[in-house]
Amino acid sequence: MPEDIRRCTRCILPESYPNVDFDENGVCRVCREFEEKHAAVDWKAREKKLEKILDRYRRRGLKYDVLVPFSGGKDSTYTLWLLKNKYDMRCLAFNFDNGFLDDDALVFVKKTARKLGVDLVTYTPARDLLNKVYKRALEATGEFCAACVVLMPTAIFRAAENHGIRLIVAGFSDILEAPPPETSYMDRVCFRNIMKDHFDMRELEWDYFFPSWKRMFKVKQVNLPNFIPWNLPEIYRTLNEELDFGKSMKDVRYDCLGTPHSSYLFRLRTGFGKYEYLYANMVRAGVIDREEALEIVRKREPKGPPDGFEEFIGALGCDMSVMDGIEEKSVFNFKTRNRKLRDLAIRIRRLVP
Ligand SMILES: [Zn+2]
DSSP states (O other), rough: OTSOOBBBBSSSOTTTTTTOOOOTTSHHHHHHHHHHHEEEEEEHHHHHHHHHHHHHHHHSSSSSSSEEEESSSSSHHHHHHHHHHOOOOOOOEEEEOOSSSSSHHHHHHHHHHHHHEEEEEEEEEHHHEEEEEEEHHHHHHHHHHHHHHHHHHHHHHHHHHHTTTTTEEEOOOOOOOOTTTTTTTOOHHHHHHHHHHGGGHHHHHHHHOOOOOOOOHHEEEEEHHHHTTOOHHHHHHHHHHOOOOOOTTTTTOOOOOOOHHHHHHHHHSSOOOOHHHHHHHHHTTTSSSSSHHHHHHHHHHHOOOOOOHHHHHHHHHOGGGGGGTTGGGGGGOOOOOOHHHHHHHHHHHHHHH
């Protein structure tokens, strides 16, 4: 990564970030918007709202009150721990294994579910269909992550429905994890348009197209970090004391094994890497200091293709010709759902009790 590039003086976003717009102090637009948006959050009111939601679902299911997507990372582990021990919810932990999970993470998932005394189901889709979807996504859009971005929530909703659960509580943090809206987008209309001439759509129905009316009205989903302050020092302390988590804030983030490769592809198209915005998010949220983040990003964002890149692409069923013209490929070349309809659907889903 060239080090003569200009970066935000507060987080680490580089000048290649879309509309980065540094002010006279060198602070980027994203940092300024963050400050505005998060200065006025009334956490007490939010937690009250969360308690109201949980009260509504507690002891309402046959066996489970809530489904918790559980990857073994700090956020989902803490979410599961809180729901079980603080909020007295009967949880079903749901692990989605795309085949790119660290073996250690899978061992931890099993061990932790047992320790917490919660039931665990894992869904591991067969590799051939997944690979076909990864391959098509990569050829069409220059990235393969769309396959999981659509499959994972579908699998989560379906698991909830299959177990008679009407509430999903996840540990996904928009502040820390959400990709830049300027570079990344996916909805199922867009996904269908990418896949349509390459599959018999019935082949994809089960894994990719959970009926949207059920998502809207039959199953409610909330993300815990939107309702309570996500205090990472406290989270690590709790997990290490209670669950032998064995990690600290200084450890590098746990990710899918595909992330270095997807970050490299992402950088070819956007001019910056996924680790750059992920660690910028962490600096902004006060999780890690700027210098530390810069050092990790320097290590994790390779200048060329990461180790094993060609093998990785080969494992998805592609050869290196898929890289031809990759800079021009984008998910935005495909028609997406109408924005107004989408925003309306999101608003309705929030209103559903
Ligand atoms: Zn910034």
